[in-house]
Amino acid sequence: MASIGSKVVVAAAQAARNFGKALDSMGASMEVAKYTERLVPSTRIVSANNVAPSISESATFIAPSANLVGDVALGANSSVWYGATVRGDGNKVTIGSKSNIGDRAVVHIAKIQGDYPTSIGDNVTVKPGAIIHAATLKDFSVVGEGAQVLDGSIVGSNCIIQAGAVVSPKTTVPDGEVWGGAPAKMVRKVTKEDIESIVSLSEETAELAALHAEECSKTYEQVMQDEEDLADSLARGEDYWKKDQTQEDDVLGQGAPGRIFDNSLTNPEEGLKAKE
Structure with a gap:
């Protein structure tokens, strides 16, 4: 009896599926404009390990193509730009206020090879294509295009990491220095003009982010x-x-x-x- 009952259930399920397919096909033939069902919805904000990103109500802009995953905290007037990924799927990522993560940049943590969160302070600029992996960036720092700051490293306040530089794991960059090269080493001390440009860069990016947020929110x-x-x-x-x-x-x-x-x-x- 159990065998006959299971066969009946399977047959009924198959019939229901076939009926559904027939209805879907009929509906598609009646459509005036072709409709494409998207299998993957927007994944801009994603939970991981039952932890969702925490985003300030005053955060300026998260691009439609950006991804914030897991234990990520984004501060006021901060922005995450097109194609950037911020992943806190095993440890915590903290981004302060008026900081920006540039296009295609990657911010991640370490859990298997060491246990390092990622902390990004206030008024920090991470430029396009840069990688911040399980590191700390203190206030008013800039990481140039394509640069890498790796596991356990600490970049001090008012620092500039030049484009393409690679800050080796567990390296400490003292406050007020410019580093470049691979592996990165000190190039010079920052100047008054450098500090002014760091401040103006974060402010200008926050203003630009507000414009992009307005445009992207339009219906x-x-x-x-x-x-x-x-x-x-x-x-x-x-x-x-x-x-x-x-x-x-x-x-x-x-x-x-x-x-x-x-x-x-x-x-x-x-x-x-x-x-x-």
Whole structure:
């Protein structure tokens, strides 16, 4: 009996699947616009080991193609740019305020070969393609394009790691130094201009991130409206009165352009509103 019952269940399941496929095929043939079902949804924010990233409500920008995984804390006014990956899937990653992780950069931790979290302070810039692996970057530091800061290393405050440099594991970069080369060594001390550029870089990136956040948050309808407004503005002459102007010039006693016809003579509804 058990064998017959299981066969009935299997047959019913197969019939249900076939019926579902038939319905799906029929629905697809009736569609006006082709619909493609995406098997992998957005993975911008991902839990790992039952721990989800902690993101400040004041974080400026996380790009649609960026990934934050596991035990990651992102501070206020900080940003993670296009294609960057921040993985806390075995240890903790902490990113302070007004810091930025550049395009395609990788920030990771170590758990098997040693036990190192990653800590990134305030006003830190990690430039595109850089790798920060189980290391500490203190406040006001810059890691150049394609540079690597490896396991157990500590980069002090007001430091610059030049593009392509490789800071070897368990290396300490003292405060206020510029390092370069592979393996990286001290090149010189930072100057007053260097420190000013570090500060301005973090501030300018935070401002730029706000613009990208605004654009990336737009709906499809808003994007279409922007395109229509742009096409309209390009087709108009220089003397065209733009709809977003607030100047209240009076033309022939009839009011501002665009409002000439909003009076009780040509638009009786306006008169009724005035009486109310």
